[in-house]
Amino acid sequence: MKTITTFGLLAVSLLTFFLSCNKSSSDIQKSKTEPDSKMKIATLSNDSLRKIKVCTALVSESHALDSGKEAFGNSDLFWPEDKRTLYVNFLDGDPIVQQKVMNVAKQWENYCGLKFIFSNSPNPDITISFNEIGSWSYIGKDSKGKIPSMNYGWLNADTPQSEYDRVVLHEFGHAIGLCHEFQSSNNNPIIWDEPVVYQYYMGPPNNWTKEEVDYNLFKRYSSSEYNGTEFDPFSIMQYSLPAEFTKNGYHLSSVYKLSETDKKFIASIYPK
Ligand SMILES: [Zn+2]
Helix, strand or coil: CEEECCEEEEECCCCCCCCCCCCCHHHHHHHCCCHHHCCCECCCCCHHHHCCECCEEECCHHHCCCCCHHHHCCCCCCCCCCCCEEEEEECCCCHHHHHHHHHHHHHHHHHCCCEEEECCCCCCCEEEECCCCCCEECCHHHHCCCCCCEECCCCCCCCCHHHHHHHHHHHHHHHCCEECHHHECCCCCCCECHHHHHHHHCCCCCCCCHHHHHHHHHCCECCCCCECCCCCCCCCCCCCECHHHECCCCCECCCCCCCHHHHHHHHHHCCC
């Protein structure tokens, strides 16, 4: 099952259910033969909707969504205190694209005590591919041992820098433990127009099940499930959200840089 997650600053200490951007190894295998099931760019008639690119993730099969809503537990997905250097390996990809990803990812280092070492480490913490569909990442330390743990499905040498900023900062936010901000329950202003959202995501090319829509979009983490800030519309862990998806006209624009709250929050989790 897939699910989206993200961030913002909800650093989910939570759940092992790997939020949205994660997959089990068996799911990864599946994804190679079911290209339509992952997050991709939706084809819509509306320009604003067409721009939506969501990172989805699969829920580990050992954490079935529908078996107990409390099954997520409270496992902390932040990297532990004695782990401040994260080794990142590229599994494939154009060296030019790899360099662009590195340059953007390292922006996080300016605001916290983490360091990313891009190498061919025999024991990497994060592994990156460009070969799967969609862009997604496992959450925090759940990345360890996943091959790949992060994927960029639409970046190439000609992609605008702004798109690198938007996507890479976001996925690395996941990799250091952040979840999707729009699933925060802290003063979350989003009132979903559920029939519209179901119709959109249950149709091609996403073809999600109702359950997947519920989990990836409508589920909100309770305060006991994550460490988070007040809802931050400017978090890099938001997605753009068209007003058509909400009953109250609430919408979110794309974010291309870390918000002040993102910076403060990550510094609180991984102090320098
Ligand atoms: Zn995401």
